[in-house]
Amino acid sequence: MKEPTRSKQVSDCSRPPVRWRRELRGVLIRQTQIAHRVRKLANEIERDFAGRDLVVVSLLNGTVLFLADLIRNLSLPMRLDFIGVSSYREGTESRELILTKELRLEVRGRDVLVVDDILDTGRTLKCVLDKLRELKPRRIKVCVLLEKKNCRVEKVRADYVGFSIPDLFVVGYGLDFAERYRNLPFVGVLRPEYYHIG
Ligand code: 5GP
Ligand code: MG
Numbered sequence: 001m002k003e004p005t006r007s008k009q010v011s012d013c014s015r016p017p018v019r020w021r022r023e024l025r026g027v028l029i030r031q032t033q034i035a036h037r038v039r040k041l042a043n044e045i046e047r048d049f050a051g052r053d054l055v056v057v058s059l060l061n062g063t064v065l066f067l068a069d070l071i072r073n074l075s076l077p078m079r080l081d082f083i084g085v086s087s088y089r090e091g092t093e094s095r096e097l098i099l100t101k102e103l104r105l106e107v108r109g110r111d112v113l114v115v116d117d118i119l120d121t122g123r124t125l126k127c128v129l130d131k132l133r134e135l136k137p138r139r140i141k142v143c144v145l146l147e148k149k150n151c152r153v154e155k156v157r158a159d160y161v162g163f164s165i166p167d168l169f170v171v172g173y174g175l176d177f178a179e180r181y182r183n184l185p186f187v188g189v190l191r192p193e194y195y196h197i198g
Contacts, residue, residue, distance in 0.1 A: 007161035023194050029187040037162050042073030052111040054078040059085050062117030065174040066145045081105040112137040118146040122154035
């Protein structure tokens with residue numbers, strides 16, 4: 001099997017659009033970079049899951065934009081379901097995990113692709129993967145848009161990674177702070193003084 005392309009390392013910020021300059025320190029990943037990388041990931045996934053009974057399991061709510069772009073680039077039969085998990089609520093620190101939606105589709109004997117927004121400590125994915133394994137899928141692969149390499153607490157790895165980013169709190173392209181900024185078409189870095197505003 002061909003080795004997957006390595007995740008892109010990004011660390012430099014560019015200037016945010018004027019509208020967001022007050023709240024954001026910078027744009028870490030631009031819309032065009034995301035689009036290009038998502039197409040690459042979709043190609044890898046297509047190749048690895050060809051001929052399989054694929055169920056995509058996406059973690060709400062941070063994956064909405066990424067998921068939509070990823071699956072629209074997948075030319076292969078698949079089913080889609082969601083698990084609702086919430087760990088951040090109002091802050092930027094990882095807290096206790098709350099399940100807000102259970103999986104409905106049968107995954108026994110099927111190939112599962114878990115899609116998440118960002119792999120940080122790994123606690124969220126560890127919990128979700130433990131739960132999914134009990135349902136006896138044929139195999140589970142993990143796809144994340146972003147990963148923070150140095151923040152892992154649990155031993156979890158993703159098979160498909162969009163971008164490796166430094167340990168910064170990022171928002172946009174689905175990722176929120178207190179449920180805001182999900183609609184930004186790029187990934188940006190929030191100014192620390194905005195972490196404390198509701
Ligand atoms: P973990 O359980 O791996 O520590 O964290 C995973 C979850 O925490 C992600 O799915 C995401 O919801 C949230 N998270 C971690 N880092 C960030 C970040 O930099 N920005 C935002 N908006 N959410 C994050
Ligand atoms: Mg999440």
